[in-house]
Amino acid sequence: MKLKNSYFVTYKENVKDEEAISGNLLVRGGFIKKNSAGVYMYLPLGFKVLKKIEAIVRDEMNAAASQEVLMPSLIPEDVYIASGRRHLFGSSMFAFKDRFDRSVVLGPTHEELFAVAASAHIKSYKNLPLSLYQFQTKFRDEPRPRFGVIRVREFIMKDAYTFDKDLDGLQKNYDAMVKAYIQSFDKMGLHYRIVKADTGVMGGLLSEEFQAITDIGEDTIVFCQSCDYSANLEIAKRQPSEFVSPAPAKQYSKLHTPNLKTIEQLCNAYNLEPKSLVKTLVYMIDEKLVAVSVCGHREVSSVKLQKYFNASSVELATPAQLVEANIQMGYIGPVDCPIPLLVDEEVLSLTSMMTGANEVDMHFVNVSLLDFSQHDIADVSMVHKHDGCPVCHAPLDIQKGIEVGNTFKLGDKYSKAMNLYYSDETNSLKPVIMGSYGIGLGRCMAAIVEQHHREKGIVWPIHVAPYEVGLLVVSTKDEYAMLKANEVYESLQANKVDVVLDDRDERVGVKFNDAELIGIPFQVVFGKALTHNQVELKNMYDQSTTLVDLNDLTNTLTQLIKQQKENIHG
Ligand SMILES: [Zn+2]
Numbered sequence: 001m002k003l004k005n006s007y008f009v010t011y012k013e014n015v016k017d018e019e020a021i022s023g024n025l026l027v028r029g030g031f032i033k034k035n036s037a038g039v040y041m042y043l044p045l046g047f048k049v050l051k052k053i054e055a056i057v058r059d060e061m062n063a064a065a066s067q068e069v070l071m072p073s074l075i076p077e078d079v080y081i082a083s084g085r086r087h088l089f090g091s092s093m094f095a096f097k098d099r100f101d102r103s104v105v106l107g108p109t110h111e112e113l114f115a116v117a118a119s120a121h122i123k124s125y126k127n128l129p130l131s132l133y134q135f136q137t138k139f140r141d142e143p144r145p146r147f148g149v150i151r152v153r154e155f156i157m158k159d160a161y162t163f164d165k166d167l168d169g170l171q172k173n174y175d176a177m178v179k180a181y182i183q184s185f186d187k188m189g190l191h192y193r194i195v196k197a198d199t200g201v202m203g204g205l206l207s208e209e210f211q212a213i214t215d216i217g218e219d220t221i222v223f224c225q226s227c228d229y230s231a232n233l234e235i236a237k238r239q240p241s242e243f244v245s246p247a248p249a250k251q252y253s254k255l256h257t258p259n260l261k262t263i264e265q266l267c268n269a270y271n272l273e274p275k276s277l278v279k280t281l282v283y284m285i286d287e288k289l290v291a292v293s294v295c296g297h298r299e300v301s302s303v304k305l306q307k308y309f310n311a312s313s314v315e316l317a318t319p320a321q322l323v324e325a326n327i328q329m330g331y332i333g334p335v336d337c338p339i340p341l342l343v344d345e346e347v348l349s350l351t352s353m354m355t356g357a358n359e360v361d362m363h364f365v366n367v368s369l370l371d372f373s374q375h376d377i378a379d380v381s382m383v384h385k386h387d388g389c390p391v392c393h394a395p396l397d398i399q400k401g402i403e404v405g406n407t408f409k410l411g412d413k414y415s416k417a418m419n420l421y422y423s424d425e426t427n428s429l430k431p432v433i434m435g436s437y438g439i440g441l442g443r444c445m446a447a448i449v450e451q452h453h454r455e456k457g458i459v460w461p462i463h464v465a466p467y468e469v470g471l472l473v474v475s476t477k478d479e480y481a482m483l484k485a486n487e488v489y490e491s492l493q494a495n496k497v498d499v500v501l502d503d504r505d506e507r508v509g510v511k512f513n514d515a516e517l518i519g520i521p522f523q524v525v526f527g528k529a530l531t532h533n534q535v536e537l538k539n540m541y542d543q544s545t546t547l548v549d550l551n552d553l554t555n556t557l558t559q560l561i562k563q564q565k566e567n568i569h570g
Contacts, residue, residue, distance in 0.1 A: 023148020
């Protein structure tokens with residue numbers, strides 16, 4: 001491409017409403033432009049990167065013997081009612097009426113339609129296994145779109161679906177998809193972890209996430225510093241606490257604690273460690289109030305609660321709900337608890353505790369577990385950094401991540417709902433076993449930028465760089481320099497190098513800054529050295545600058561690009 005007559009926009013200053021580095025650099029570099037909250041335009045540079053990411057993923061999907069299709073975005077709402085997912089998506093689904101008053105939605109994910117498509121092909125075990133995928137725009141009415149193109153309301157996703165006769169078959173397809181993902185993300189230059197996650201709205205047997213490790217991710221990833229244990233914070237486990245035999249019952253006494261409602265206030269007032277207190281929170285779980293007691297330094301995982309109760313909704317109770325149930329906000333406790341009580345298993349490691357007394361301005365001290373109201377015990381709290389690993393007991397670490405991909409073992413959930421059965425060797429009908437696998441292309445792009453940038457701009461890994469080589473002519477009035485630059489341009493194109501020629505009538509400083517902002521890995525400067533038949537070659541990966549003879553330039557560049565492509569972790 002030659003810049004002079006091309007669409008090319010950059011901004012020197014940081015963009016005000018982009019809080020993520022990636023959002024900021026991508027908007028400044030003219031890759032994307034925000035159109036409305038969580039909805040972006042992909043401009044020529046951004047579209048080019050997106051297409052490179054897509055090509056990487058498509059190659060790997062085809063290599064995994066998956067076949068490409070394209071499903072509609074506009075889907076009758078009934079499809080999601082049939083699968084039982086309409087209410088789970090709730091208001092995150094764009095839904096409206098067509099001119100005939102029929103309810104339609106914009107697809108947020110496509111398990112249902114792929115089950116329908118597969119049913120046209122799958123009759124018997126002879127038609128299995130099967131694997132299909134698409135690149136398609138998804139719509140989710142996110143309450144809080146943010147972080148540039150990381151959490152958006154309209155985005156392109158690669159979604160793949162596999163169909164098998166049994167769990168062994170699913171495992172084979174699942175392994176093939178995981179391998180395809182590893183190769184795709186490696187090629188994109190992403191640093192990531194594969195973590196166990198909640199199956200969430202997908203349901204099914206197993207969910208794993210490919211989390212790109214960054215500073216700003218929306219997900220929090222727990223991993224072991226010693227073994228390969230890794231999980232999303234929502235469901236991460238820790239080494240179980242040592243249980244102690246509880247102190248004798250009925251030894252507790254009441255303590256007047258005026259205006260001391262929080263763990264922090266109590267600890268400061270009585271010089272206590274937060275973990276020696278028990279805090280009790282009240283949740284509304286599927287329209288039923290439940291008290292949850294955890295050690296004072298812990299947070300409750302609402303996802304663990306949701307799984308424990310198999311609930312569809314878990315929210316902290318509102319002050320109004322507490323008042324209505326006659327519960328004293330800030331003073332609820334597990335002794336004579338007025339509502340059903342769930343106790344986190346870590347509490348079993350405490351002998352003598354301070355707890356709320358279910359009375360304003362009152363706490364109990366020297367409480368024993370034997371004093372608690374009737375309760376159930378479960379692991380419902382979140383792990384902290386340095387907790388012991390549940391597998392090997394080494395310290396756990398915590399980092400932020402951006403979920404760039406996910407893989408689900410769905411089992412027969414959708415095939416049963418969508419009537420996708422096959423007849424087996426003995427002619428009896430069995431539900432098809434499904435898996436589903438997503439990659440968000442825009443998220444990959446954002447995660448790559450989060451991981452590969454310097455102060456002045458993006459440093460794209462070679463496989464996803466919008467251009468591999470940039471040719472910068474110091475003065476476009478210098479006819480000889482323009483002639484040589486054009487010759488090199490032709491020569492690189494003939495060698496299939498993705499090259500851009502900056503032939504704009506701009507100051508050279510502007511050209512340098514733009515090349516660095518948009519992240520061109522190899523930049524060639526046509527300036528003074530031309531009198532010696534030489535050009536300056538800037539390598540943005542190692543930040544070196546060398547003089548190269550014009551005659552050797554094409555060869556040097558193709559070698560550098562080749563080396564960089566082979567070193568896919570670069
Ligand atoms: Zn471990």
